[in-house]
Amino acid sequence: MTTTHGREFDIVVFGATGYSGAANARYLATHAPSDVSIALAGRSLQKLQKIRSTLPSRAAQWPLIVADVDTPSTLDAMAARTKVIVTSVGPWMRYGENLLAAAVNAGCHYLDLTAEVPFVRWSIDKYHEQAVANGSRIIHSAGFDSIPSDLPVYLLYKAAAQDNQGTLTDTTTIVRKIVMAPSGGSVDTVRVYAEQMFKKGFLRMMLDADSLTDSPGTPHRQRTRQPRDIRIVGAATVDPSLKGTLAPFIASFYNARVVRRTNALLDGAYGPEFRYSEALAVTQLPIVSTIAAGVVTAGYAIGLSAFALPPVRRLLDFALPKPGSGPGEMITDNGSLAVETYTRTTTGARYVARLQADCEPGYVMTSIMIGESALALVRDEDRLPPAAGVLTTVAALGDVLVERLHATAKIHLECERLN
Structure with missing residues (x-):
């Protein structure tokens, strides 16, 4: 098969023998146009052959590439x-540094599923300028984190601009429903965070709301003070139509920084008063929701503290999922995600955007999102x-990604004005 860009393949799925990698390969085998050339890559030829045999028939002729991060x-x-x-490795x-370096040096595009602030900060500092020069789009977090x-x-932002209602101010994403289970890879990421916790500069980076915002060689903008990542908030402060108390959403530590980086990459298009945070809905009952929000916050603190202590972490390793494993069929068949993002503009207009996935978000939805991003x-x-x-997915793919996700049967997007 001949490609228009002169390279042998359009897409290589790296780490195809892992749980996430196999899900990504399966989505492409089902949904990629027949003239898109795809190869599978990983450390073991035998495991690659085994995975390929489980994919839809069109993948039977996909080439296999043996490649190792070491x-x-x-x-x-x-x-x-x-x-x-x-890549999902x-x-x-x-494990990510050598592959990212190879992609930038070769001038190809790169998509991953990371939710690791230090890795993304390292990639920005070391490779952003070279990727710009090579024309490479390096797109982190093209799945559940952080689309x-x-x-x-x-x-x-698009709706407010179209309505001539100014720019965005306080903007909050509320996770209304989430049914998923952690994978071994996700747990391993937490392990790595725990190992890094007491290293010099790590906590400062994690507590800096704009730790991913700036790029080398770009003018430094005056930063708007951002909300804390872990905080309990009254729902009515997000939008007057809401009731109860909202708990913190632990992934805000990463997701919020991605959103702020998007704003910077779009030259501050969201506006000089743009502030972003995330929260988790527990219940709308006033007293019950306040108690539940406190319990969730305490649970985060206890869990992170446990992982930070090596003896406790070793005990947890016996019970938690191992790298390369994933949730069972009950979760993947019945998982779902619903988020609402509220904003108020500089003119006082109120809007909400909704994203709903009628599928398990960590793997099924993620494979759709990274697959459609690669096809874009x-x-x-x-x-x-x-x-x-x-880049971020929005900065790299913009309206094209919106169109592609709209066209899927599993992911639904909408935006409306509230006043």
Whole structure:
């Protein structure tokens, strides 16, 4: 098969033998157009052959590439053969650096599923300028982290601009419903965070609300003071139509920084008064929701403290999922996600954007999102924003990603004005 860009493959799925990688490969085997050339890559040829045999029939002829994160030459050779690399091999602080370097050096596009602030900060500092020069789109977090946070804010910005209602001010994403289970890879990421916790500069980076905002070589903007990531808030302060108390959402530690980076990459389009946070809905009952929000907050503190203590972490390792494993069929068949993102503009207009996934968010929804992002880079490049460097999904893919997700049967997006 001949590609229009002169490389052997349109997409290489790296880490295809893992739980997430296999889900990504399965989505592409089912939904990618027949003229998109795809290869599977990983450390073991035998495991790659086994995974390929479980995929839809069109994948039977997909080439297999043996490549290892500990052998940079194999990654360099792989990156030189493809236009897009899709990777799910984490934790990225442990395994991601050599692959990212190979992608940038080869001038190909790169998509991952990381939710690791230090890794993304490292990639911005080390490779943003080279990726700009090479025309590479390095797109982190193209799945559950952090499209359900990033994309609704973009829809709010577009709606306010279309209505001539100024720019965004206080904006909050509320997780209304989430049914999913952690994978071994997600738990391993928490382990890596725990190992880094007491290293110099780590806590400062994690507590800096704008730790991912700036890029090398770009003018430093005056920053708007952002809300704390872990906080209990009255729902009515988010929007007067809401009741009860909202709990913190633990993923805000990462997602909020992605949204702020998008705003910076869009040259501050969301506005100088833009402030962003996330919360978790527990119940609308006033007293009960306040108690529940406190319990959730305490649970976060206890869990993170437990992981930070090596003896306790070793005990938890016996019970928690192992790397490469994933949730059972009951969760993947019945999972779902519903988020609402509220904003008020500088003119006082109120809007809400809604994203609903009628599928398990960690793997099924994620495989849709990263799969459609990869296909956008292959099939819609002439319609994408003229961006390169270390990007977010919105900055890299913009309206094209919105259109692609709208076209799926599982993910629903809408935006409306409330007053």
